[in-house]
Amino acid sequence: MSGLILTLKRELKVPLDASIISPTNLAGKTMDEVKNLELWEGNKKVKINEIFHVEGENKEDLTIKLVGDFSKARGLGFKMSEGKLIIDGNAGLRLGEKMNGGLIKVNGNAGSWVGSEMTGGIIEIEGNAGDFIGAGYRGGRKGMKGGKIIVKGNCGAEAGAWMINGIIKVYGNAGIFPGIHMKGGTIFIKGNCEGRAGAEMKDGKIVILGFLPSVLPSFDIDDIKDSVKVEEEKISGPFYLFTGDLNEDGIGKLYVSINSNPQLKFWEEFLERVI
16 A cells, blocks of 8 residues: 555553544655654653654655554544545544545544534444544534545444534444434434434434334324435335424434334324325
8 A cells, every 4th residue: 555554553541632643634744754743642742653653655645544453542534635544443532523525444443523523525434433423512513514424333322413414324223312403414324223313403314224212202204205315325115204303393304114113103193194
């Protein structure tokens, strides 16, 4: 692989502020400049070459490969706008924070707040992700505005909180409150969901193929659909289509698999009344 390869020299024992490590920030720098960049490890400043073996070549169209366990590294890919960041191991909190372009790929698991406030680019996680993927921060009301987050495993609570636009795809299971305060975009959950999907959403689309314990009473049932489109892919149903959250005068769409959720059949009675 052409590009930079940063391999951990030792296990990270305390949090590492790794927000300077992105193709956008490192492209064009000499190898000596890269090695002498400083970052915070706990309450101490250290140089990159004190933590990493640095090898390869630095190009304008940069690919960075990180090798090791980065569970304690925070902010990798911060404000990234170009290039590729490949993490051959686990990633920590705030991966791809405020990202607006390029590709981040994690060959392990990732922590919470993946893609927080991102506006573009793609983040792919082969394993599991923590809470608040594509979400806004506590006290803030701005979730992801664009781009795509793909989680091959499971994710935690509040995926897509305050989401404005973009795509989140979870191929495993999702925690409680996906799409809470959602204003736009699409969340696709292939597995099961712990519940309360779309709470206080105003707009956007949530598709759940697996088990959902219940639908919030502040949603209306609108229709039964044979399929639903996620990006350019047609997902076969059938699906119950709900709209809400009515508490927020919301027009969001919640598609829930009929075959995976026989406990929701009672909703069909309300649908018949509407028809």
